[in-house]
Amino acid sequence: MEVLVTGAAGRIGRVLLGGLAATGHDVRGLDSVAADEPWADRLVVADLATDDAALDAAVAGTDAVVHLAAIAEETELGTALASHVGLAHRVLEAMRRHGVGRIVYASSNHAVGFTPRQPMLPIGTRARPDTFYGLGKVAGEGLCSLYHDRHGIAAACLRIGSFRERPTTRRHLSTWLSHGDAVRLVDACLQAPDLGFSVVYGISANTRAWWDLTSARVIGYRPEDDAEAWAAAIEAVAPTQDDELDDRYVGGEFTR
Numbered sequence: 001m002e003v004l005v006t007g008a009a010g011r012i013g014r015v016l017l018g019g020l021a022a023t024g025h026d027v028r029g030l031d032s033v034a035a036d037e038p039w040a041d042r043l044v045v046a047d048l049a050t051d052d053a054a055l056d057a058a059v060a061g062t063d064a065v066v067h068l069a070a071i072a073e074e075t076e077l078g079t080a081l082a083s084h085v086g087l088a089h090r091v092l093e094a095m096r097r098h099g100v101g102r103i104v105y106a107s108s109n110h111a112v113g114f115t116p117r118q119p120m121l122p123i124g125t126r127a128r129p130d131t132f133y134g135l136g137k138v139a140g141e142g143l144c145s146l147y148h149d150r151h152g153i154a155a156a157c158l159r160i161g162s163f164r165e166r167p168t169t170r171r172h173l174s175t176w177l178s179h180g181d182a183v184r185l186v187d188a189c190l191q192a193p194d195l196g197f198s199v200v201y202g203i204s205a206n207t208r209a210w211w212d213l214t215s216a217r218v219i220g221y222r223p224e225d226d227a228e229a230w231a232a233a234i235e236a237v238a239p240t241q242d243d244e245l246d247d248r249y250v251g252g253e254f255t256r
């Protein structure tokens with residue numbers, strides 16, 4: 001498929017650009033900053049927030065957009081809404097103009113972060129954002145739902161956990177998303193024949209997972225990694241007071 005990745009020079013974008021290309025997709029990227037990577041020639045450097053011409057040129061002719069571009073941390077409310085809803089709106093409008101029928105939207109586990117920890121959290125649990133960042137992601141998911149219902153754009157909203165090369169904290173033993181599984185998850189969203197509108201948790205096959213991966217498996221996600229391989233090393237260090245506080249809610253440190 002021809003795929004545009006926004007935020008391609010970011011932490012997740014860099015992995016996806018290489019990973020999706022390796023699985024056979026024809027991938028291009030858009031970001032406001034350059035990346036010194038082997039695929040730099042496929043990255044357009046432009047400001048998604050203001051550059052209509054660059055956005056139109058990047059979206060035209062693609063089969064799907066993976067929309068990652070956003071500020072991936074807590075900000076004040078106006079900035080969060082501009083980042084998580086405003087940018088997504090610009091992307092969805094460009095997709096509508098150019099007849100692009102599928103979006104993969106980088107949401108976050110922080111959309112439900114103030115949910116108390118429990119053995120297995122279904123995807124249908126009510127939104128419980130833990131920050132303005134999480135609230136922006138809830139609203140971004142709502143925007144994808146609107147464009148699905150109003151314009152027929154298929155959408156996968158990924159409530160991404162802890163995207164890291166490897167897990168490093170106790171919480172990561174449950175929330176880790178490996179680089180390889182991130183590529184597998186996005187690839188499944190791109191290829192699912194009946195995607196419709198879908199919200200899924202984005203984590204690896206962690207033994208201690210507390211987010212239910214059923215909706216992700218339905219669209220074809222087959223995770224291969226498990227944070228448990230690092231459990232002994234992580235648990236060899238005594239838990240800190242922060243670890244204990246982070247245990248109360250699924251959003252961990254964002255709820256402190």
Ligand code: 15L
Pocket residue numbers: 072073108109110160161162163175251252
């Ligand atoms: C996120 O959504 C953040 O962007 C990332 O920095 C991590 O904090 C992650 O969630 C997490 O919950 O570990």
